[in-house]
Amino acid sequence: MKLFEDRISSAVAHVRIVLAMKGIEVESVPIAILGEEARNRSADYLAINPQGLVPALLTDDGALITQSLAIIEYLDERFPEPALLPADPAERALARSIALVVASDIHPLLPPRVAQRLGAIPGTDPTTVAAWNRHWIEEGLSAVEALLSRQQPGPFAVGSAPSIADIVLFPQLVGAERVGLSFNQWPRIAAVVPTLRSIPAFAANAPLPRS
Numbered sequence: 158m159k160l161f162e163d164r165i166s167s168a169v170a171h172v173r174i175v176l177a178m179k180g181i182e183v184e185s186v187p188i189a190i191l192g193e194e195a196r197n198r199s200a201d202y203l204a205i206n207p208q209g210l211v212p213a214l215l216t217d218d219g220a221l222i223t224q225s226l227a228i229i230e231y232l233d234e235r236f237p238e239p240a241l242l243p244a245d246p247a248e249r250a251l252a253r254s255i256a257l258v259v260a261s262d263i264h265p266l267l268p269p270r271v272a273q274r275l276g277a278i279p280g281t282d283p284t285t286v287a288a289w290n291r292h293w294i295e296e297g298l299s300a301v302e303a304l305l306s307r308q309q310p311g312p313f314a315v316g317s318a319p320s321i322a323d324i325v326l327f328p329q330l331v332g333a334e335r336v337g338l339s340f341n342q343w344p345r346i347a348a349v350v351p352t353l354r355s356i357p358a359f360a361a362n363a364p365l366p367r368s
């Protein structure tokens with residue numbers, strides 16, 4: 158399989174963490190998304206992912222899969238161990254809810270294309286974009302904290318093993334730290350961070366800093 162990726166991307170980190178958890182090898186195809194080297198909008202790459210976003214996965218059967226959650230669901234179906242969802246139906250739903258808070262409601266407000274568009278509005282400057290990012294991360298993670306607080310504390314976001322909730326949350330937490338947010342305001346989130354950092358599949362696949 159081939160993974161089209163830029164390691165600064167938190168959506169790529171979702172896929173990388175799952176590949177590492179499941180011990181799946183892929184060929185990496187770098188697709189830079191920032192600066193002069195960016196080629197995510199090239200005609201060649203748009204033929205692979207019409208959205209011009211990373212990640213995309215080309216399977217051994219020739220299927221092209223876009224969207225990190227669709228990719229990790231595909232990987233989970235093809236390589237079921239370890240499972241990415243808890244066994245209990247209510248816990249499965251909560252794990253999916255947390256993943257969607259991050260992937261559908263926080264992350265889409267933060268990527269380079271949004272920052273570029275915001276920065277191009279007259280009267281804005283880099284501090285506007287930084288404040289925008291902090292605001293949406295803070296609001297979204299506060300909702301995640303409230304969801305986590307409805308259940309018994311544990312070493313992971315939901316249940317007794319790393320799930321899709323941790324896989325999608327962890328890269329966002331790395332991003333939150335990079336914009337200077339402290340986990341002190343979110344005790345339940347703060348409690349899972351050391352666990353996730355201690356798991357090599359997570360620690361080795363955090364999104365790289367944007368240089």
Ligand SMILES: N[C@@H](CCC(=O)N[C@@H](CS)C(=O)NCC(=O)O)C(=O)O
Pocket residue numbers: 165166167168169190197209210211212223224225226260268269270271
């Ligand atoms: N919902 C998509 C989001 C993909 C996405 O936005 N990727 C970002 C990097 S994290 C990207 O390619 N950005 C390029 C850009 O914004 O121009 C997913 O989960 O795969």
